[in-house]
Amino acid sequence: MARTPAELVGAQPGPPFQITFDGRAVTALPGQSVAAALWGAGILAWRTTRGSGRPRGAFCGIGQCYDCLATINGEPNRRACLVPARPGDAITTQEGHGRAALGV
Amino acid sequence: MPLSASEPYDLAVIGAGSAGLAGAVAAAELGLSVALLDTAVHTGGQFYRTPAPVMGAVRPEALHHDWSPYADLRRRLARSDVRHLPGHHVWSVTKDVDGEGTGEGAGEGAGPADGPWAVHAVTGADGGGERPVRLRARTVLLATGAYERQLPFPGWTLPGVVGAGGAQAMLKSGLVLPGRRVVVAGSGPLLLAVASSLAAAGARVPAVVEASGYLRYARHPRALVANPHKAAEALVHGAALLWHRVRVRLRSAVTEVHGTDRVEAVTVTRVDRDWRPVRGTGRRIECDALAVGHGLVPQIELATALGCTTRPLPDGTTALALDGLQETSVHGLWAAGETGGVGGAQLARAEGELAGIAAAARVLDRPAHGGRVRELQRRRDRMRAFAGAMAAAHAPGPGWSGWLTDDTDVCRCEEVTAGQVREAIEDLGARDARTVKLLTRAGMGWCQGRMCGPAVACLAARGRAAEPLVERRPFAVPVPLSALAALDDPAMPRPDDQGETPSEPGAAPGGDG
Numbered sequence: 001m002a003r004t005p006a007e008l009v010g011a012q013p014g015p016p017f018q019i020t021f022d023g024r025a026v027t028a029l030p031g032q033s034v035a036a037a038l039w040g041a042g043i044l045a046w047r048t049t050r051g052s053g054r055p056r057g058a059f060c061g062i063g064q065c066y067d068c069l070a071t072i073n074g075e076p077n078r079r080a081c082l083v084p085a086r087p088g089d090a091i092t093t094q095e096g097h098g099r100a101a102l103g104v
Numbered sequence: 105m106p107l108s109a110s111e112p113y114d115l116a117v118i119g120a121g122s123a124g125l126a127g128a129v130a131a132a133e134l135g136l137s138v139a140l141l142d143t144a145v146h147t148g149g150q151f152y153r154t155p156a157p158v159m160g161a162v163r164p165e166a167l168h169h170d171w172s173p174y175a176d177l178r179r180r181l182a183r184s185d186v187r188h189l190p191g192h193h194v195w196s197v198t199k200d201v202d203g204e205g206t207g208e209g210a211g212e213g214a215g216p217a218d219g220p221w222a223v224h225a226v227t228g229a230d231g232g233g234e235r236p237v238r239l240r241a242r243t244v245l246l247a248t249g250a251y252e253r254q255l256p257f258p259g260w261t262l263p264g265v266v267g268a269g270g271a272q273a274m275l276k277s278g279l280v281l282p283g284r285r286v287v288v289a290g291s292g293p294l295l296l297a298v299a300s301s302l303a304a305a306g307a308r309v310p311a312v313v314e315a316s317g318y319l320r321y322a323r324h325p326r327a328l329v330a331n332p333h334k335a336a337e338a339l340v341h342g343a344a345l346l347w348h349r350v351r352v353r354l355r356s357a358v359t360e361v362h363g364t365d366r367v368e369a370v371t372v373t374r375v376d377r378d379w380r381p382v383r384g385t386g387r388r389i390e391c392d393a394l395a396v397g398h399g400l401v402p403q404i405e406l407a408t409a410l411g412c413t414t415r416p417l418p419d420g421t422t423a424l425a426l427d428g429l430q431e432t433s434v435h436g437l438w439a440a441g442e443t444g445g446v447g448g449a450q451l452a453r454a455e456g457e458l459a460g461i462a463a464a465a466r467v468l469d470r471p472a473h474g475g476r477v478r479e480l481q482r483r484r485d486r487m488r489a490f491a492g493a494m495a496a497a498h499a500p501g502p503g504w505s506g507w508l509t510d511d512t513d514v515c516r517c518e519e520v521t522a523g524q525v526r527e528a529i530e531d532l533g534a535r536d537a538r539t540v541k542l543l544t545r546a547g548m549g550w551c552q553g554r555m556c557g558p559a560v561a562c563l564a565a566r567g568r569a570a571e572p573l574v575e576r577r578p579f580a581v582p583v584p585l586s587a588l589a590a591l592d593d594p595a596m597p598r599p600d601d602q603g604e605t606p607s608e609p610g611a612a613p614g615g616d617g
Contacts, residue, residue, distance in 0.1 A: 005279035005305040009167060012160035029279070031156025036278025044263035044282065044366055044393075051519035055365055057263045059516070059555075061270025062150060063143065063230065064251045066550030067516060075232075081274070082143075082230040084156075 017087040021046065028085040035061075035068050035080040038091070046070045046080065050096040070094050112220040113139045113187070114467045115460075116241035118194050118406065121149020122449040123441025123456035124247030125177045130460030131245075132184040136467055139239055140181075141192040141225060147181065148174060149249055150269065151449045153276035167276050167301055169340060173453060193231035193581045194248075196224045197406050197437075200240050221436070226587050236587035243436050243463040246407055246424075247456060250400035250442035253421070254555050255290075255504055255562075256522065258512045259361025259370075260396070268298045268397035281307050283393030287370050289313035289358040291498045292399040296341035296352075302395065303348035310389050312345065312352045313372050315379050315398075316498050324493030331490040333450070359386065359507040361394060370394055373507070380503025399498050400446040401558065405577040407443065410434050414574055417445050419495035420558065422574050428481060429462035429472055430455055438463055447491030454483045500558075502567050514563070515556040517549020525563050537561040537573060552577050 006013070014030040021043055028037035035058040038046060045055035047069050058068040058081045068080040073090050076098025080091070113136075117128040120142035128140040140147075148154060152174045154164040165171035181188065200222035220240045227233040252269040259265070266274075266282050268290055274280055285308045288299040299312045321328060328335065345352060353372060359381050360371040374385035402423045408414065413425040413433035423445040430438045438459040441452030458480040465472035508514075510523030528534040528543040537553075537560045540546055546560050547553030553560070553575065561570040 003306045005167075005275055005281065006159075008305045009155060009159075009164050009279065010162035011155060011279055012162065014158050014160070030158040032159075032278045032280070033274075036274055036280045039274060039278070039280040039282060049519055054261060054519075055263050056261065056516075058266060058274065059270060060252060060267045061273040062251065062267075064551060065267075065516065065555050069550070078232065079230040081270075084229055 019085050019087070019089040019091060021091045022093055026091075028089075032085050033081055034070060034072060034078075034083050034085045034089065034091055037085040038080065045093075046091060047094045048096065053095075069098070071098050112200075112240035112242050113137050114241070115139070115243045115245060115463050116141065116221065116223045116239060117245045117247060118142075118197070118223065119149065119247035119249055119441075120144070120147040120188065120190075121247060121249050121441065121452065122151060122174070122177075123249075123443075123452035123459075124149070124245065125174075125181060126453040126456030127245045127247060127438070127440055127460035127463070128186045128456075129177055129180045129184055130457045131464045132186045133180070134461065134464035134468070136464050138184075138186045139189060139223075139241065140186050141189045141194055141223065141239075143191065143193045143231070145190045145229075147178060147188065150273060153273055155277055155279055159279065161279075166304070169337065170449065173450075177453070189225075189237075191227050191229060191233070192225040192237060193227070194223055194225045194406060195579050195581045195583045195587075197244055197246075197410060198222045198224070224591075226581065226583055231581055232584075236583075236590050238591075242467055243438070245456075245459050245463060246404075246432075246437065246439040246443055247441050247452070248403040248406060248443055250402050250446050251554055252397040253399045253401045253558050254396070255398050255500060255559050256512055256514045256556070257357070257359055257361070257507050258509050259363070259367075261513050261516055262361050262363050262367050263365065264363070264367030264393045265361055266393065266395055268295055268395040269400070271393075271395035272298045272301055275301055275305055279305075281305060281393075282395065283367070283391065284308060285310055285391040286393040286395055287311050287313065287358065287372075287389055287391045288395045289370070289372075290397045290399075291315045291500065292397065293338070293494060293498075294397060294400070296338065296345065298395055298397075299350055300341045300344035300348070303350055304344065309345075309348065309350045310391055311372065312350055313356045313358055314352065314354050315357045315375055315501070315504070317354050317377075318497070320497035321493055324489075324496070327489040327493040330486045334490055357381065357504070357507065358394060358396065362388070367391060367393055375501070376503065377501065378503035379501030380506045398500055399495070400442060401554070402443050402446060404439075404443050405575055405580045407432055407434070407437065407439060408574055408576050409578055409580075410437065412437065412439075415445075417495050418492060419499040420562070420570060420573075421446070421495070429477075430459035431462060436466070445488070445491055446495065447487055451484065451487040451491060454480050454487065458484065500562070502562070505563055514559055515544075515546035515549060515553075517551055517555070518545040518547075520544045520546040520556075522563075525560060529564055529566065534564055536564050536571060540564050550582070
């Protein structure tokens with residue numbers, strides 16, 4: 001019986017690479033979305049809400065709910081479940097609307 | 105492919121899942137020039153989601169049943185001239201008024217198909233690309249599928265609570281799980297499929313919690329007898345769950361999630377036939393994730409924006425009203441698959457092919473009839489009957505709101521609580537979802553009410569049958585202002601100018617496509 005999803009489908013992915021989440025190294029596999037890479041590292045939340053500052057992460061998994069918004073390489077409001085992870089990506093927890101720098 | 109960049113495609117297919125693929129391939133094989141647009145990089149839609157080719161999965165089919173029809177469609181796509189446009193998020197379909205006379209095909213397009221249409225898309229993995237696209241087509245096939253219906257409950261916004269379909273999607277494409285012990289809950293046949301995939305991939309699934317009773321299917325004996333493949337499918341999932349020792353609890357619901365920053369446990373409570381929680385029956389189950397969903401909602405806003413007629417379904421969702429050849433009430437615009445009511449991949453393939461044949465007949469000015477059309481119509485009608493039985497069996501009971509507390513978030517985006525929604529309804533007199541939205545902002549966030557809409561409509565109906573919710577979203581996806589500004593630009597990029605990768609490699613082993 002398969003112990004992991006990769007075993008189940010007989011995956012032989014290319015060499016893993018590093019991204020960072022709030023400065024901490026996270027290992028991603030080629031072909032994974034940012035959200036999948038974070039789930040793979042046991043990280044389920046990478047955003048805090050505008051109102052009560054509660055943690056959120058991927059919910060619908062198909063780009064419909066916008067709960068997985070993250071700041072990717074400085075750009076806020078990227079849907080982590082759709083954006084592919086690339087070597088060296090810096091993912092940071094998005095606070096609220098992610099544009100605090102604008103002072104709005 | 106059109107002979108020149110300014111000539112419209114004969115058919116634009118929006119969505120490259122089972123319905124869209126079948127329609128695109130069928131129309132192309134009958135001689136039409138076809139563009140196939142999809143948000144994802146690969147074809148297959150949500151059902152046939154696969155890991156990216158670089159994952160090197162040698163058995164992508166291990167996460168799917170009914171794989172070979174998809175493999176066949178992929179082979180046919182690879183052999184066809186269909187222009188596959190991945191990473192295209194269509195935000196609107198309009199009558200191409202300004203396109204008239206600008207291209208040599210424009211006048212011709214106003215012929216039998218009553219076109220041309222303009223299909224507007226933003227591009228990139230999440231639509232954030234700086235390259236909006238407009239393409240023109242004589243006919244359009246909407247095959248935009250569905251998304252999951254959610255009902256709120258205390259704690260459902262905690263990290264670790266994920267859509268059942270979402271968990272499935274992340275597993276199929278990213279080969280990841282939301283946790284090690286995952287409770288699967290909600291209602292609908294998808295739950296069994298999700299639970300068996302999660303268990304097969306190594307998760308422990310302490311329980312599948314289904315709010316309806318499967319006995320409700322027995323009220324539709326004819327639809328059951330006519331669709332033995334559906335019973336076989338249920339048996340396969342049932343056997344897999346037995347093998348993994350997964351317990352299925354019927355007439356029960358997760359009524360609370362425990363944890364501070366992530367899921368630690370859930371409370372499962374018995375519900376009556378109206379889904380009203382039965383006091384004193386709550387039981388705590390330890391888990392680190394919950395995959396939840398209450399059926400699927402047809403994704404039809406591109407069509408409703410054009411004024412297409414809709415029809416209410418027994419499960420409270422709204423689908424497009426279609427004629428015998430899958431055409432909507434708007435001439436030259438077809439729909440297939442879940443947009444006409446949720447019925448699964450096999451039905452979607454039959455409908456997609458039928459729509460492809462019908463669009464080809466229109467463009468080529470020939471009648472659509474013959475043995476293949478009749479056979480597809482028979483298959484469609486048989487599977488539609490089952491889809492109706494399924495929708496009735498899993499229709500949410502009006503008692504579900506009994507598990508809400510005043511501080512439960514109903515609208516996840518705008519953080520509007522059940523207490524605020526109740527106040528709008530009971531104190532301020534709101535009677536429908538739109539009024540609740542205007543008073544509370546429920547449904548005004550990023551997701552445009554896709555997550556909270558069904559729940560808000562149900563709450564506003566106060567126990568009566570909710571009025572069918574016809575979502576109107578003039579922008580089907582968020583669009584940067586720069587994309588709107590580019591609309592007036594005569595040099596608006598067309599996909600043909602982009603040096604796009606042509607149709608994906610398709611049938612190569614290893615699961616690409």
